Amino acid sequence: MTAAFIREVRHEPFPHATAMSALPSSQCEALLDWFEGDAPWRLRIASFYEQWEMHLDAVDMPSAVRSVVSDEVTANLSAGLLVPIGARLPHLTEVTAHKLLPGQTIRIHNDHLEDGETHRILLQLNRGWSDEQGGMLMLFGSAAASDVRRIVRPLHGSSFAFEISSRSYHAVSTIASGERYTLVYSFRDAERA
Incomplete structure (x- = not known):
């Protein structure tokens, strides 16, 4: 796996990249089976x-x-998704998994902490997810809810990488139905330490 899986890199409203198939489908299916x-x-x-x-x-x-x-x-993911958005020497700090159920939401925040992680990769594991189920990743130009700049669907096997900063405002819309699963890789860039 190399940077060939990149689908798109954007720098507004903050540096981020999206891709499909960052992990093999068999690995995605095995993870989802375990999560469920x-x-x-x-x-x-x-x-x-x-x-x-x-x-x-x-x-x-x-x-x-x-x-x-x-x-x-983790090296392949960081080379393919983080280096294109400006990370130089990303080093993995932790890997977590998240599950959101109907009624749950993640309000606007930016993940920024002084001396904290500098980049994050989200891998979506949501077989057959539809827009009606909610759970959209929303990117904002500021902390204002009216300042939505992009909406990213949590498609199964898709990934979203972003630079954590004071301007990386994002949220996840309320889950209407189903269970939304995300694998989260957090990194700290040695160049920004």
Whole structure:
């Protein structure tokens, strides 16, 4: 896997890239089967969201999905999705998984913390997802809800990478039906340390 899987790179409203097939479909299916089955989800409630999550470094992953946290996979993802948006030496800090259920939403935020992660890659695992189910990733030009600049569908097997900064405002619209799953890779760029 190399940068050949890039579909699109944009720099507004903040640097981001979208792609399809960043992971092999068999790996996506195995992850989704585990997520829908006996994955050890824990509810987390914060000021701007409520979601089910798990930290993949803290759970016993089935052998069929362990490779998603391998050095090879994370290096390929960062080379193909983060380098094109300006990351120079991205280093993986953690991999988490998120599950949103009907009624759950993630309000506008930017993920920016002083000395925190600098980039994130989201891999969507949502077999047969439709627009009517909600769960759209919305990108904003500011913290104002009226300032929507782009809407990204959570299509199965798609990925979205972005630079975390004070202007990387985004949100996820309310889930109307179904379960929305996302694999989240967080990075810190050594060049920005």
